[in-house]
Amino acid sequence: MKLDYTSITRQDFMHYFRDDEMLNQLTTDDRIEIFQQVLPGSSYISQELLGNLLRDYSVNGLQVLEL
DSSP states (O other): OOOOGGGOOHHHHHHHHHOHHHHTTSOHHHHHHHHHHOSSOGGGOOHHHHHHHHHHTTOOSOOOOOO
């Protein structure tokens, strides 16, 4: 079955993404896949972004170093 993605607007997607009840329908694997694919390119991955991610998820024992 092929879905018609042209009927999904940016607003629809963001509403779904921000709705905890809807978001909870996604599996952990779904979330990891989205997380790994969402950025448009490597130039968006920065020391600050990674540091914020570690802090937001309370990841201890890791440090982001800029090379």
